[in-house]
Amino acid sequence: DAKTTQPNSMESNEEEPVHLPCNHSTISGTDYIHWYRQLPSQGPEYVIHGLTSNVNNRMASLAIAEDRKSSTLILHRATLRDAAVYYCILSGNAGGTSYGKLTFGQGTILTVHP
């Protein structure tokens, strides 16, 4: 499976933008980039996903580099409820693996200060 690299932790202040980076230099052309987050004692929550173009939804924006070897999740105004572990995940048929399998790394622990 193609791997992702994320910082272990990041901090932000409430109502400020947060940019969470992810490197995925071995991404293949058919891999989707997914972002999930997990709050304490809860299941992962879908945030956003994309393939090539930048994506926006009500939760966040996803900026994908032109060569697709990196991406950035952007939370436009962090709130205390955004404090969570954020996972950047690739899924696809790289190397013949199943599409339907998400490989979670350690993620980035986001701390939001009031």
Added chain:
Amino acid sequence: NAGVMQNPRHLVRRRGQEARLRCSPMKGHSHVYWYRQLPEEGLKFMVYLQKENIIDESGMPKERFSAEFPKEGPSILRIQQVVRGDSAAYFCASSPTDSYGYTFGSGTRLTVV
């Protein structure tokens, strides 16, 4: 539109007993995935199922663990003769396709005593 429903939320079993974890996917979702999260660790893929078929079970332990997704009813993850090392949070996810749109349930927290 109900999300992915998992039950029970908490399950306590004595060593050697069987644990049965249930997952009802979102309406219209025919792809189901099970993940395990051991204490202080990340989520690990276990198995990917479609109705009546196991597509990828590369993350399932070779013994004591089995999964099914019958034509009718929820997906079941079954752990026979549980041991303390099986204590973990087990999450189920479903999706309408095999590429994206995964929705996770709240998990079942299994404690083996």
